Amino acid sequence: MSQNKGGRSRSEGAREAILAATRQLLVERGYDRLTIEGVAALAGVGKQTIYRWWGSKSALVAEYVTHDDTLVADAGVPDTGDLQADLESWLEDAIARSNSQPTAGLLRGLVAAAAEDSSVAENLFASLSGRAEQALIARVRQAKPVSAETARITVAAITGAIIYALLTNRPLPEGSAAVLAGLIDGGLSRE
């Protein structure tokens, strides 16, 4: 039932080998020095198999992004009743993850890919911050009487701080989670 008429089924092994090779080369070489030929060779696969199912480098990266669960290990924001503490612990985790190699290099490659190709951007942010973003926004609005838009901008500032640190190669220091959490808690209280 997986295909219309006769014919061999798509190879799941090839698909996984390709996505794994994509990840490895993205880490090792970055987005624009990532080549389809390199992926094919590393995955032990013909180029045509890649072009058959993905069609372009960006489509490949776009799918890789939604497929790798380790990028957003824990999307859920804890709820102990203390917004400040919950935000802080979630941020602590997110910042630590974005600072550790090889994740940092991988993320930089993905940001490059997102900047070059809007479909990658779509998937990256849906997957990376998207789920967390919704949770964060809901959590914030639960505690503070603010509009959805205001909450969204606020959350963008937090996510943006992490990306900005990544791009400028200046990792966020120890107490950053507290500062950023305080930004929300204090900043929004006035509205």
Add this chain to the structure above:
Amino acid sequence: MSQNKGGRSRSEGAREAILAATRQLLVERGYDRLTIEGVAALAGVGKQTIYRWWGSKSALVAEYVTHDDTLVADAGVPDTGDLQADLESWLEDAIARSNSQPTAGLLRGLVAAAAEDSSVAENLFASLSGRAEQALIARVRQAKPVSAETARITVAAITGAIIYALLTNRPLPEGSAAVLAGLIDGGLSRE
């Protein structure tokens, strides 16, 4: 004294034509579809003239970034005594600039370049937010009794919000400047 020993002097006209062509192609095609051959052809210049002085695509973009004054038209933060109002008007301007075409496309290309190459990142953020960043940090610390590090993180959150909006193709809405300015004013008052 224009050069050490014998030999023709470097052509200033060629240098300017190359940087102008770099800008144009960055806007039109983005960073990874920007080619040295394309720049050379558009600038009416031999490829060797580019490689003699820059050596790589990223070096070319890195210099373009520091050379283009229109990227950071007004780096100075106004000082009327009212921090909230000053931040808001400065942000209004910065957000408007990052939203207008073709600047938005150009910035996306530059973010891609920065993500791929750390020397571009260095120059881009030194030039783009660097000067403003220092001014903002100083301004904030003048009004609030916070550490330099805290101020830096806070400013990163604001800058990051703009970049995040750019990357996700979701322009910041009207009232964003006020929200972001309020973030600082309210968020830091608790420290």
Add this chain to the structure above:
Amino acid sequence: MSQNKGGRSRSEGAREAILAATRQLLVERGYDRLTIEGVAALAGVGKQTIYRWWGSKSALVAEYVTHDDTLVADAGVPDTGDLQADLESWLEDAIARSNSQPTAGLLRGLVAAAAEDSSVAENLFASLSGRAEQALIARVRQAKPVSAETARITVAAITGAIIYALLTNRPLPEGSAAVLAGLIDGGLSRE
């Protein structure tokens, strides 16, 4: 059995187009102004297709030489019993061929190629005079009691006279075939 393992077979059409383009450009521009890019463009072929199979300009010319049958239209020396007459008619033909355009220009190009690259020399002389040389030597030794070496030198003198005329741009005049044939017949009778 057209190839070892998987993969598309070599294109015979491309191979022929490349050799034809080589010939045309050799005639039009000579050996050192013959470019691989020019051959590729004229043949409607990617450069890599040339480099895949030949690897250098000289290898290309070397194969062209063994491939073009018109260079040595008739390698056979007639045998009417009269050595002098047979040599003369064979020489008449060879000289006429080397004097006619565009063959003369082509031969000059090939001599240049042979002088630059010993593998071209190998193939050129194997193909051009090689077969004829063996026939001539055999024919001479059949009529005259001389050593193989002596016969070889004598034949080299005849071939050399034609090449020398070509190089110096001084075509051999009418009666040359008779003079050269007489050289053998008379010159060797003394041994």
Add this chain to the structure above:
Amino acid sequence: MSQNKGGRSRSEGAREAILAATRQLLVERGYDRLTIEGVAALAGVGKQTIYRWWGSKSALVAEYVTHDDTLVADAGVPDTGDLQADLESWLEDAIARSNSQPTAGLLRGLVAAAAEDSSVAENLFASLSGRAEQALIARVRQAKPVSAETARITVAAITGAIIYALLTNRPLPEGSAAVLAGLIDGGLSRE
């Protein structure tokens, strides 16, 4: 008096350094891998100095040829009264010279240059065999009642045999001088 108006005279040192460098590179790399830049660098000279006086690679080689006396060390054919013996000793010398390194490589380069460029051919053969050719022709006609044309063709055969050996990388063996001399003596006696 060496120039029209004011200004520095042409540097004889530069001229000689250039021709010496031309010779060296011709031996080391052959004609088509000889570059003007290489000559300029080796001679310690600006490129313009070469272009000012010669204008092209072939002109440079063409002048080098007429300038190097070692190419035709002894142009005179001895005259002891015995034509066969005189020819033989002259040929012995010529063959030995064409077989010895680095002269052989140099000659191959020059033949390549001659095949590519008719002005080089002109000078090469005027210089190389020209003087000797006239002497040989005169000497032969003094002994044999043949036309100038016949003598010229005969001499071409001898010169050609040496060039042919050079091009095919098959050095003429020991007794070759005698065979070639005999060719003339015997071959022409019938006329």
Add this chain to the structure above:
DNA sequence: CCATAACCGAGACGGTACGTCTTGTCTTGCC
């Protein structure tokens, strides 16, 4: 149970761009 059809690895194809090398011209400053 075997023909048909879509998959697979491999790799040649026509192309584009790479970064380097050389050409012939043109400054530049010293002699």
Add this chain to the structure above:
DNA sequence: GGCAAGACAAGACGTACCGTCTCGGTTATGG
């Protein structure tokens, strides 16, 4: 004005990948 130095526009070099197109071979139905 000659000269060494060297920047310039142009364009070929040989290599790396692009995305497409065969090749032979391998699963999978479905007639």
